[in-house]
Amino acid sequence: MKHKSALNLFLIVLVLSVLVVSCGPAPTPEVIRETVVVEQTVEVEKEVEVTKEVKEEVVVTATPVPMSEMETILIGGFGPLSAPGSYQSGTQMRQATEMAVDEINDAGGVLGKTVELVFGDTEGLPERGTAVTERLITQNNVVGLTGEFHSAVGLTEMEVAHKYGVPTVFAEPWADEVTASGYMEIFRIAPSIEYYSSIATNYMVEVGWESIVFVVEDTDYGHLQAEGWVAQLEEAGVTDVEVIYADPATEDFTPILQRIQQDPPDMLSGVITGIGNSRMVRQACELGLAPTAETAYYASSDAQYDEDFWENVGDCGQYVFFTFVGLPETVWNEKTEAFINNFEERYDHTPGAPAMEAYDATYLLLQAIEDAGTTEPEAVIEALENIRMTGALGELWFEYTSDNPVPEDEPDWKWHQWLTPSVYIIQYTEVDQTLEEAPVVFPEERATGPLYTSP
């Protein structure tokens, strides 16, 4: 009886927690301010002494270790390495960051010192992002930060980095708010969500699909994407658009796919990160819903992990298309080629876009420290504002900075943002095609294959 009562209690708490979490709003970043109480003694005419409390806000700063006392240059990395975060991508980001640090150390380090990386697992949770960043800055005394995959986590990390004034180069969070914050310390090389979404929107309009159903993950990433697509498609005159949100851990999409199958759209999209992407591709294909001659299938960018994709979807992956951030083989530079070859050799796996972005973000941060000649935050930030570097993703720089503020008619997210990330639409036209073999189908000027190959 005692066991049963305990279990019943546990399950009821579990149920309530699930319901509360399901219904609750997405976590929002919290601005952290610390309040101190200062005691002040004031003399008055009657020569009576009183004690008055004055509350004032103070800016908190970490205690930096002077350069001369540093044996190594410590930088902090963060990203999801365990569930519920997208740990497949987070693992690749950590590997790429480690690879960049090793390469730089092999080449003599930075400012004559060895670089050391401390990588924190944020688990895809905003509160963990805050804790990890706080620890990296105050306990590990890192001089700069890089990485992160999830936007919701990046937004909280950004606040901590700003509080302590630590230069941060974000690799993957796409939320416009990351750079729209206008913080001096925050830089980003991933595309903003507005820019990323627009490439797929333009493609859909170009092909001419008129009815579209998006099944997107119920996260900040999914919502931002879906909202972007719906608004952009509406602007382009495509109004028959439906959005269905799903838990990214959903095992079985079949019932909802059977429902969609009652009135098949021109294009079905499954924008679910992680294993949910493959599950939905398979299940839509097994039902005979998509990809078919009537209904095209747009997968999440996880399809870029070609080995995993084909292993998990089998023949169902043929004719699926997806958005890819990075350089297609036709426009690889020397650094891209070296990065991909070295990554595959070192980790026995194809690197995805998050890996490439983490790699370049690490190089940018360390290059800025080298250029600044010091680890002083202000100097590093100034160096980042003036940097121009060829990375695995191409030529990297930040257009809008202190000397060249974002014009009023441009969106705020362009602040400290790399404005020309390569975003392409790629379609697998054959079974077991590698990422390099699959044709780029959009934008037209970079296309290596027809706009859309139908089954």
Added chain:
Amino acid sequence: MDFFLSITSTGLVMGVIYALMALGLTLIYSILGIVNFAHGEFYMLGGYASYLILSALSGLHPLLVVPLAGLAGAALGLIFEILFLRPIHQDRIDRPDEYAILVTFGLSFFLINLTLAAVGPYPHRPDSFFPGTVNLGITRISGDRLTAGALSLILVGALLLIINKTWIGKALRAVSQDKQAAAVVGIDSLSMNSIAFAAGAGLAAVAGALLAPSFSVTPDVGAQPSIRSYVIIVLGGMGSIKGSIFGGVIIGLVESLAAGYFPDPSRGLKYKTAFGLLIFMLVLLVRPRGLFGRKEE
């Protein structure tokens, strides 16, 4: 009507598989009196065992690997029970209820992180049992899922037969009803504990191996099946085999019908699990011991 039938058939197939998974948890609870919080991880290990064995022994038909995955899960369960759970029943633990929760939670975290370190974060999928789809007229269903459903049905039937007709089954039931009385007639309850835990872990591993070709495996794949199993066993009645079977089928149907018919499709899919939980709460309010739970004296 066709849509209703197609949605219902999908829910029924999934429900039978859910029942198989929940049966393992029921078996453990009814004999050992503890809830195994690492049940989902045995499911996950079944999927990985199937994938790894097939990768190592190419040419083997994927169906032959299912019993091997079950045996691997059972063996691990047996070792864990002897090392960590037996002390509870030998009165060597001061606070057995709390200990059982902590030690099974600990096993869950350990297995997830061990798998992450050993196999890596990338999803894997064993070869299909039967590639392609079967057209049932009202809907198409994948060969893998149909096979998993059919095998689950056979296994559930076999388990019922063992529980009701064999000496081992009767001994397990005796221990579940009254340990002291069972001991009087010569049944070693410690051995029955080990058998029940191994069988429960083995059933979860079999469910994992059966669903791996449909859903693929990752280190955290056991979380949802695990939560669903807890709901099923309480809905059906703690310790009731019949309750687990009916509970599994009810949850399978509710999830499927909710996603198919809820007016807002987005909420239908998003709250798929929540609908099952609502049914569960309603049943508990009306019938606190679950659908088939026996009254405790």
